[in-house]
Amino acid sequence: TQLLEQSPQFLSIQEGENLTVYCNSSSVFSSLQWYRQEPGEGPVLLVTVVTGGEVKKLKRLTFQFGDARKDSSLHITAAQPGDTGLYLCAGRGTASKLTFGTGTRLQVTL
Amino acid sequence: NAGVTQTPKFRVLKTGQSMTLLCAQDMNHEYMYWYRQDPGMGLRLIHYSVGEGTTAKGEVPDGYNVSRLKKQNFLLGLESAAPSQTSVYFCANSAGPSYEQYFGPGTRLTVT
Numbered sequence: 001t002q003l004l005e006q007s008p009q010f011l012s013i014q015e016g017e018n019l020t021v022y023c024n025s026s027s028v029f030s031s032l033q034w035y036r037q038e039p040g041e042g043p044v045l046l047v048t049v050v051t052g053g054e055v056k057k058l059k060r061l062t063f064q065f066g067d068a069r070k071d072s073s074l075h076i077t078a079a080q081p082g083d084t085g086l087y088l089c090a091g092r093g094t095a096s097k098l099t100f101g102t103g104t105r106l107q108v109t110l
Numbered sequence: 111n112a113g114v115t116q117t118p119k120f121r122v123l124k125t126g127q128s129m130t131l132l133c134a135q136d137m138n139h140e141y142m143y144w145y146r147q148d149p150g151m152g153l154r155l156i157h158y159s160v161g162e163g164t165t166a167k168g169e170v171p172d173g174y175n176v177s178r179l180k181k182q183n184f185l186l187g188l189e190s191a192a193p194s195q196t197s198v199y200f201c202a203n204s205a206g207p208s209y210e211q212y213f214g215p216g217t218r219l220t221v222t
Binding site (some may be wrong): 004006009030031033040041042043044045048088090092097098100101102103 | 114145150151152153154155168200202207208210211213214215216
């Protein structure tokens with residue numbers, strides 16, 4: 001079983017601060033996705049990274065896939081209240097199945 | 111277009127009761143999935159289907175059954191509910207195994 005551990009589990013910050021969320025595994029993934037989930041809704045895909053060392057930017061969000069394709073990070077610059085939500089990483093491994101991480105719950109306050 | 115819809119949105123069951131959760135899609139995607147989401151454990155795959163008439167077990171299939179009689183519908187059944195099945199259930203679909211998954215709004219199930 002491929003496991004994905006996310007850290008931190010919870011994060012409460014003020015508007016304007018920067019933060020980084022980590023997604024780690026001992027397994028290699030062919031690709032890794034990041035989703036954001038808001039209360040009462042299903043997760044929504046933010047980005048997919050495929051190549052080891054790949055960096056993708058989505059406005060104030062920067063995603064990086066580790067060189068060995070075992071880990072990933074999400075960095076948010078100047079967080080806003082609209083960034084509040086549950087962030088989930090998901091790795092695609094054997095048989096093309098997705099394994100979801102444990103999640104990081106982010107709250108951004110004014 | 112509704113995308114992926116789930117019914118019901120909320121349900122309370124007593125131990126031993128049965129129920130069926132319905133997932134419907136209007137995206138014409140081949141792949142459909144059922145997940146459960148529990149605090150601190152992310153999303154865990156229960157069962158999935160790679161096309162009409164096919165189903166396969168995921169990570170946590172025990173206590174659940176599924177059917178995919180029509181391409182647009184994927185049903186999740188609980189034959190004899192247990193308190194350990196209290197969770198939020200999400201249905202998702204995708205165009206293929208390596209494509210983006212689209213999720214429904216979830217069903218919150220409580221088993222007492």
